[in-house]
Amino acid sequence: MLTLYHSASARSFRVLWTLEEMALDYRLLMVAFPPRVQQPDYLQINPLGTVPTFFDGDLRLTESAAICHYLVSRHGPSELNVTPAEEAYGAFLNWLHFGEATLTFPQTLVLRYGQFEPQERRQPQVVTDYTRWFLARLRAIEATVSSADWLCAERFTAADIVVGYALMLASDLGLAQHFKPATMAYWQRLQQRPAFVAAMARQAGHASPIKLQAQ
DSSP states (O other): OEEEEEOTTSTTHHHHHHHHHHTOOEEEEEOOSSHHHHOGGGGGTOTTOOSOEEEETTEEEOOHHHHHHHHHHHSOOOTTOOOTTSTTHHHHHHHHHIIIIIIIHHHHHHHIIIIISOGGGOOHHHHHHHHHHHHHHTHHHHHHHTSOSSSBTTBOOHHHHHHHHHHHHHHHTTOGGGOOHHHHHHHHHHHTSHHHHHHHHHHHHTOSOOOOOOO
């Protein structure tokens, strides 16, 4: 059984979206965010207290982009994957890591020091600096999707899911108003995918945190 521990609209949404795109059978378990604070018993499942936590039988994975890559590679074949035999394989890997390391990381600092920390520990300058950093990195997306619908391989892939989540987070933070035209059109295409809509509905329908039991 594929099992995903997920908090609404957190990084684990990437995995949920991938599962829906691949039409795989899975169990979804919602946890309150941040689970290490809201549900300390979650530490029995993932000592880091982060989401996602994903199980494929006894295998446990905790990195969202890696889980997406794992799913399309291990539970395929899938058009969401780009194989080493394909010319776009290098670009695929680069976008997978770009979506997390370059686009999502600065937004976590914006969230932490703009919203999550107590008022006395908030850092407006950090929020400003890392917002600018994130927006500057969107130039890579704008340059690519100005002449293509998707990031690589001339099709929608897991790279679009990983990068797409970063745009989703930016939208939640009110940053979508700064998207350039091609990036905005790309983000709109992503939101129109049936699996994206299904993933949003699935998390909304399981919004109440569950009582946890260790695997």
